[in-house]
Amino acid sequence: MRTTLLVAALGTAALFSTPFAADAASGGCAAGQLCLWPKTGYEGPRETHELSDTDIESCVPLPDGRPARSFVNRTGRPVTAFQSAECAETGEFDTYPGGGTYVPDSPYAVRAFKIAER
Template sequence: MLLQPLPTATASAAAPPRLGECAAGELCLWAGTDFSGARQTHELAGTDIESCVPLPSGTSAQALANRTGRPVTTYQSRECAETGEFETYPGGGTWVPRSPYRARAFKIWEN
């Protein structure tokens, strides 16, 4: 009887993405999914709380990390309109490798 080697295991699911680099106190937004592409960072010191902050014209974010310590809402619309998609992420260290929509603006909220 000829013995056949057992088949080797193959990864059926993709490995989870590596977390993007984002320091404590920052909101980091990446142009591509899985924390890829150009990264923008925003800190509380340079951002008006509870004000709509549109991303630069022609840009959007598909991944984000919220390390501000405050809730952050991202918006599909550049005007923070709630008629499009929007989602609020806790500020204690939320990592989102694939946003359900292209974020074009955000608001940082008081706790």
């Protein structure tokens, strides 16, 4: 098994290419889900999104203005995380590959996201 570490420009975000250690630490985000937490280290109440209830290529703001500080993308599709609640590209944003991307400490507060078609 292999672990890949990515150092983001504004901070450090660990991205695990295989979920061996991350699954246990990430609160069990299931295959096919995008899971977000309000605190780093997958702490706090988890918010879960699936393709069946999320519009592809649409901006999805997080509810009640509660940003996420950690997240897991197991949708199988790329997900772009935005600092802006309107998915504006004037703030910070990054695209994370699908299938098993684990971000325990986002380099910025994530206020919205988009799931890509492919």
